[in-house]
Amino acid sequence: MKFPKEYLEEIKQRVKVSDIVGATVQLKRRGREFVGLSPFSKEKTPSFTINDEKGFYHCFSSGEHGNIFDFLVKVEKLNFGDAVRKLAAKAGMPVFKFTKENIEVENKRKKYDEILTIALQHYQKNFFDNEIVKKYAFDRGLTQEILSTFKIGYSGDYGLNVSLFSNFNQKELIESGIFFHDEKNNKLVDRFKNRLMFPIFDYNNKVIGFGGRALGQNYLAKYINSPETEFFKKGFNLYNLNNAKTENKQSSIVFVVEGYMDAISLYQAGFKNVVATLGTAMTESHLNLVWRYFNDPLVCFDGDRSGQNAAQKISEKLIAYMKPNYSLSFLILPNGFDPDSFIRKNGRNNFEILLDQKIDIGNFIFENNLQNLQSTQPEERAGFEKRLMDTCLLIQDSTVKKHYISFFKNRIFEQFSNKKNKNIKPLNKTKELTRKITRYSSFELKEFSLMYLFLNNFLILRNQFDKLSLINFHNKNLEELRKVLVNILEKIETFKDFNLLKHLEENNFSQIIKDINEFSSIKGISENLNDEKFDNFLNDLIEQVNNLKLQSKLNDAEESLSKNMNEAHYNELLSLKDQIVASKKV
CATH class of the missing domain: 3.90.580.10 (Zinc finger, CHC2-type domain)
Known part of the structure; x- marks a missing residue:
């Protein structure tokens, strides 16, 4: 056999x-x-x-x-x-024994595949036949292309009817994980009734399970997954790996997130190298699975306390399996955000800014332990060092273990030997930066670039005074700064001895100038331009700001419509979509 x-x-x-x-x-x-x-x-x-x-x-x-x-x-x-x-x-797998049961297992596998394939087809059909569910998906920002890529479906108000599976017996349907037995009414029921359906594929694009998001209010769990079956093991599979694995030619990084919508939102924003765990903590098997395709997995969890705790537990568990030439890093989002909500509110550009704050597993463990240090008394330091050394003892690869022991000892020395730095906690720095980023909308951040262009090309601006006069900044501080610049241009005839930066600082614009320098995406490439290049930068930035403003209005309109579905909100949404389409044609 x-x-x-x-x-x-x-x-x-x-x-x-x-x-x-x-x-x-x-x-x-x-x-x-x-x-x-x-x-x-x-x-x-x-x-x-x-x-x-x-x-x-x-x-x-x-x-x-x-x-x-x-x-x-x-x-x-x-x-x-x-x-x-x-x-x-x-591989940690049981020895395969050839018995008469093997043929039965093979047959069960074929029937399992057939049942899930039928379910997938009907979930998709239900979705495209239901205008309300389609509207819900579109209002969540999902495009037709994304719906097709991820084969998102709908279970139906009461789930799939058993009659669709007439070629299978009750035991086979229950073992598939699609149905459970309702003992009270003595019938099979689709466990996913009235849910948006996310099919889960293995790395060979074969459907092996489903996740479902409740569309009604009277559900104990917003999300549920297929139960563990003989052929579906959550600890050995990752959502979207079938798509993400082809992206390793573009990047060595893969984002590891917690939810289906987290993965889909990142994918739709252009971060196609993303996978999601299936309701379980990240395991050694998950790590080896992503390492097969990517050298640098980046765990990207929610910014709330539970997300931070989950990331900390993962780091302390998975450091045991680190090996030469492979890494593992962490990115904790601002409090109140998961990857899905952050991308939808703040956009791709702001997410890219956050990526600069990713922390490798060694520094992540060090900083988390440092946060818990109550004092710098010798006994506290000793306990701190012992926890780190105990962590190193878990590492299986002897070479990696040796280097982590050296790494942690060096960090401990730096931490406690330099008085200036001994109280610096890098995670707090990260939190502060992300707090500042999320304080501004995506188009406000573009406005910072626009003002950066003006401040660094003020002599050109003097000859194109009308362009500054016609712009209205959404950010109040930038608008105040613009008014001061207009006033300067109107009153000062010669700039020979005029120090613009000093004048602005004396008028209490130091903080906004600091933010402009920190958040401008054209820093270093838009200074001392000639007239033609200045115009090109200016026109491009104004177009980007306007488009982002439209998108922000669209997001607000979609949220308003989801809360109150009336004709006025719907018409506003259509009007904004028409404006966005028109802007892209120009």
Whole structure:
């Protein structure tokens, strides 16, 4: 009998080719691949390559090519069955035993796939047949393209009817996770009734489960997932990995978020390298899964206390599995935001600003422990150091462990030997920056760039006085500054001995100028321009500000409509959408 395809695929998913080959061949990283001397022929120049993403090795000198199973068969001279058993043990999987039950498992798998495929098709059909649910999705900012990409559906008011699955028995339908048995009424019921449906795909684009968001108010849980089944393990799968894995040519980073809408919002904003856990804490298996495609996973959790606590627990657990050339970082959003709400309110540009505040796992653990330090008394410091050293003892890779011990000892020395820095807590710095960023809307941040352009090209502005007069800034401080600039241009005839910056600081504009310099996205590239380049920058920035203002109004209109569905709000929404479409055609 043959090993089931799914069993072999699961092993290949959990175990990297480089990990197996590296036990026999000395490997060096070259870009996204590894190279080494061929184990199949004698050579002085490495021609043997391994690609973990594609799951194969290739030897240019001998022509040998294969996967992890082939390598053990050819190099260690194992038979195929022994190779599978050895790799299954390394993957932490049970040994596969060929019994008469295996055929039943294979048949169950096929029926499971068929049931979920039928469910997916009908959930999608229900969605496109229901105008109210479609409107809800569009009001949440989901585009038609995103709905198609993620195959989002709707379960229906009462869920799917069992009659759609006439070829399957009750036991098979319950084991699929789609239905449960209502003992009171002695019938099968779709567990996802009246929910927006998010199909979950494995890395091969096969549907393996569902998540559902309640659309009514009388539900105990806003989100529910398919239960764990024989073929759906939440600890070994990630939402959107099937799409995200192809993005590793563009970036080594992958965002790891908690919710479906977090992943979808980031994806729609252009961050397609995003995956979500399935209602469970991030595990070692999750980490190895994303490391297969990306070297730098970035855990991006909610800014509330529970999100911070979850991130802290993950860091303390997963540091045990850190290994050479792979990293893990963290980004905590401002309080009150998750990735979905932050992107929708503040836009892609502001999210990119936040990315500068990501913290690698070592510094993240150090700073979280530092936050809990009550005093700098010797016994407190000793306890602080012991906690960090105990954390290092968990690390499995001896080389990584050695370097983390050295890293933490250096950080401890820096923290307590420099009086100026001993009370600095970097997480507080991060919180302060994110607080300042979210204080401003996306178009206000663009307005900072516009004012930066004016302040750094004031002599040109003197000759184009009308352009400054026609602009009205939404930000009150910028508008006050604009009025002062207009007044200066009207009254001062020569700028030979005039110090503009000093004049503005004397008139209490120091803080807004500091913000302008901090938040301008054109800093360093828009200074001392000629007339033509100044006009190009100016026109482009004005267009961007206007478009962002329209988008902000659109978001407000969508929120108003969701709270009070009346004709006035609906017409306002249509008008704003028409304006946005018209602006894009210009």
